[in-house]
Amino acid sequence: MSTVHTQRPSITVSTLDLERLEALMAQAPRAALPYVEALETELARASVVDPEQIPADVATMNSVVRYRDLATQQAHRATLVYPQHLASTQSGISVLAPVGSALLGLRVGQSIRWQVPGGHLIELELLGIDYQPEAAGEYHR
Known part of the structure; x- marks a missing residue:
């Protein structure tokens, strides 16, 4: 069982x-801008590795992920996409959206608290990755 990190x-x-x-x-x-600043802050603390070195249990761009909102216990499935690809992706979530920024780079089993517009916190847990481009050998998609 995962715990929410302070x-x-x-x-x-x-x-x-x-x-x-x-x-x-x-x-x-x-x-x-507020979404960009949140993403910039998150990326500044990330470990950065070559695509071939990404573990298969990490949420990367274009990954199909399963996650749970820990406040409601509702599970969701979504594809983490760039904003310009949102309209062409079924169940897509933009990396600039708070949930997208929060999930990027997490490993399966990790959870995170993330501030959303309005100031309240959401708590998300990454449950699984159904598809990850790097794990499929798509290193330069």
Whole structure:
């Protein structure tokens, strides 16, 4: 059973995801600034590794993940996507959305508290990864 961390758990992102996310954040509209700042803060503390070195249990961009909202105990399944791909992805969640930023880089079994607009905290646990591009050998997607 996982516990919710009062400190944020360690996270891992690939060099490719980091490069693309930095480009996304540099071009984001002003309205997205609070979300961009939250993602920047999260990425600044990440361990960054080559795509080939990402463990299969880490939520990366374009991964299909299962997670639970610990306040409601509701489980969800979503694909972690860039905002421009949201409309073309069934059950997609943008990496700029609070839930997307919170899940990025987590390992299965980890949980995190994340502040959302309005100031309240959500608590999420990564339950599983149904698909991860790196685990499928798609290192440069």
